[in-house]
Amino acid sequence: METLRAIFTRRSIRAYTDEPIDPQILHQLLEVAQAASSGGNVQPWGFVVVQSPKRLAALRALSPGIIGTPAAVICLCLDQERAIAFGGDEGEQIAWLSLGLVTQNVLLAAHALGLGACPVASFHKGGVSLFLGLPECVSPVLMITVGHPAVRPPSPGRRHLSDIVFAEHWGHPYE
Amino acid sequence: METLRAIFTRRSIRAYTDEPIDPQILHQLLEVAQAASSGGNVQPWGFVVVQSPKRLAALRALSPGIIGTPAAVICLCLDQERAIAFGGDEGEQIAWLSLGLVTQNVLLAAHALGLGACPVASFHKGGVSLFLGLPECVSPVLMITVGHPAVRPPSPGRRHLSDIVFAEHWGHPYE
Numbered sequence: 001m002e003t004l005r006a007i008f009t010r011r012s013i014r015a016y017t018d019e020p021i022d023p024q025i026l027h028q029l030l031e032v033a034q035a036a037s038s039g040g041n042v043q044p045w046g047f048v049v050v051q052s053p054k055r056l057a058a059l060r061a062l063s064p065g066i067i068g069t070p071a072a073v074i075c076l077c078l079d080q081e082r083a084i085a086f087g088g089d090e091g092e093q094i095a096w097l098s099l100g101l102v103t104q105n106v107l108l109a110a111h112a113l114g115l116g117a118c119p120v121a122s123f124h125k126g127g128v129s130l131f132l133g134l135p136e137c138v139s140p141v142l143m144i145t146v147g148h149p150a151v152r153p154p155s156p157g158r159r160h161l162s163d164i165v166f167a168e169h170w171g172h173p174y175e
Numbered sequence: 176m177e178t179l180r181a182i183f184t185r186r187s188i189r190a191y192t193d194e195p196i197d198p199q200i201l202h203q204l205l206e207v208a209q210a211a212s213s214g215g216n217v218q219p220w221g222f223v224v225v226q227s228p229k230r231l232a233a234l235r236a237l238s239p240g241i242i243g244t245p246a247a248v249i250c251l252c253l254d255q256e257r258a259i260a261f262g263g264d265e266g267e268q269i270a271w272l273s274l275g276l277v278t279q280n281v282l283l284a285a286h287a288l289g290l291g292a293c294p295v296a297s298f299h300k301g302g303v304s305l306f307l308g309l310p311e312c313v314s315p316v317l318m319i320t321v322g323h324p325a326v327r328p329p330s331p332g333r334r335h336l337s338d339i340v341f342a343e344h345w346g347h348p349y350e
Binding site: 002003006010012027028030034035036037039051087094096105119132135138142158168170 | 176177178179181182183185187202203205206207209210211212214216218220221222223224225226227230252262265268269271272273274275276277278279280282283284286287288294296307308309310313316317331332333334336339340341342343344345346349350
């Protein structure tokens with residue numbers, strides 16, 4: 001799928017069919033994840049893939065934000081040691097930004113490959129850390145649910161471009 | 176350009192030719208920016224486009240991270256009121272993540288459209304806020320430099336997938 005088409009037609013998919021994900025396609029999603037940039041190329045991240053039905057059910061119990069029944073959840077985690085090594089006090093914020101780059105790569109690639117995905121930020125951080133067995137310097141930042149789309153919702157819409165894009169100074173019309 | 180190809184072949188472009196950016200293409204980059212998801216679809220962002228040569232020179236003086244001479248800089252700003260309205264105390268972190276989604280859309284679209292772009296996090300926040308005339312509740316988060324690529328650097332490489340991807344539990348081999 002062409003890049004701009006993927007960007008404009010991507011939707012957050014929350015309802016999935018029972019169909020499993022081809023392991024090769026899931027592998028591609030992990031490769032696109034780490035193709036994202038990070039400050040100083042420190043790659044302050046780790047990804048835990050949950051696919052076992054029992055563990056998916058437990059993860060859903062810890063995560064109010066997971067609504068449907070995805071075939072897999074990719075848990076994006078932040079490695080604080082690496083983040084701080086690059087950015088000092090601001091390293092963690094910059095790492096959140098980098099994890100956003102990772103996320104968008106996965107969301108777009110999933111859509112381009114015929115899957116659906118949704119970023120989920122609402123989960124019990126302490127519970128998920130224990131559940132995934134994260135080391136002390138690692139914390140869960142975002143989950144990406146993935147599966148074959150059952151329902152493709154319409155776009156929730158966006159603000160007018162003229163309300164958010166400015167030329168040279170905030171508040172000056174762009175066009 | 177096909178989506179996965181765009182993801183894998185994108186590079187951070189820091190050296191640009193003098194060629195200006197077609198206004199329609201720049202407009203497309205702003206449309207893809209706002210096509211990103213945000214928690215609760217609050218879109219806690221605003222974008223200031225700097226293109227005037229004088230102002231670009233001043234912006235570079237405030238931003239050690241801008242190395243080459245881009246034709247335009249898109250300054251991504253976070254609207255704290257909107258961020259907090261959605262996510263409470265955690266709203267600002269989630270907004271950083273959302274701005275990462277915005278960024279990756281712009282980076283990929285620029286590449287797909289034959290331009291080059293680079294995310295820049297190193298700049299004087301207070302100085303840039305004044306320079307852009309940002310309201311009190313808005314802060315600059317990231318700049319994206321954009322232009323026609325003069326030099327296309329090789330990939331800086333990535334960690335081994337086996338060091339960052341785990342199955343079910345952190346530390347358990349994925350494959």
